[in-house]
Amino acid sequence: MTNHRTGHGCFISFEGIDGSGKSTQARLLVDALRAIGHDVVLTREPGGSPGAEEIRELVLQGDPDRWSAETELLLFTAARRDHLERTIRPALAAGKLVVCDRFADSTRMYQGLSRGDLRGKVDQLHSLMIGQDPDLTILIDMDPDTGLTRALGRQGKEERFEEFGPDLQRKMRAGFLALAQEFSPRFRVIDGNRPIETVAADVLAKTLAVLA
Secondary structure, three states: OOOOOOOOOOOEEEOOOOOOOHHHHHHHHHHHHHHHOOOOOOOOEEOHHHHHHHHHHHHHOOOOOOOOOHHHHHHHHHHHHHHHHHHHHHHOOOOOEEEOOOOHHHHHHHHHOOOOOOOHHHHHHHHHHHOOOOOEEEEOOOHHHHHHHHHOOOOOOOOOOOOHHHHHHHHHHHHHHHHHOOOOOOEEEEEEEOOOHHHHHHHHHHHHHHOO
């Protein structure tokens, strides 16, 4: 897919199962890149713009069966389009680095794989309404049971997907690894079952290699 980049920015996404540590690693990468002089925007999905943050509350809170997979797909796509227009593309056009905690690959997994056979619809909507993939996707690979324990231990309000249970976590991990094969030019798989500092050093090294 052709990325619509008018500046010289770079779009980096983090993916992984719930509790994989990807949010922590995204923040650590941003800190490290800023420390060496890069202008970096840290954002997240769903969210990253005022409208998308409102949709985030709708999709991440409440009963696990609150929405059908099809309705979720439309909500996530709406949030992503607003995020792209208001946050991601302006930053890339200004030559900044954009680091995003989850992007379209999460939709390919959660709505496209885990909640029904909707992958074709996910890709159609992505092509029609988004038209942009990251330049680099960092997949933090984590043992599913460890990830679920971590995720449920957060005790936050946004636990709708964690409540689907361990079988979903295992299916998601396999799905993410399959995506890493499908989109191998932009994916880098990082072993998240190591100390945070070790993972962070690995993430930074692989990111700098791409930026170079």
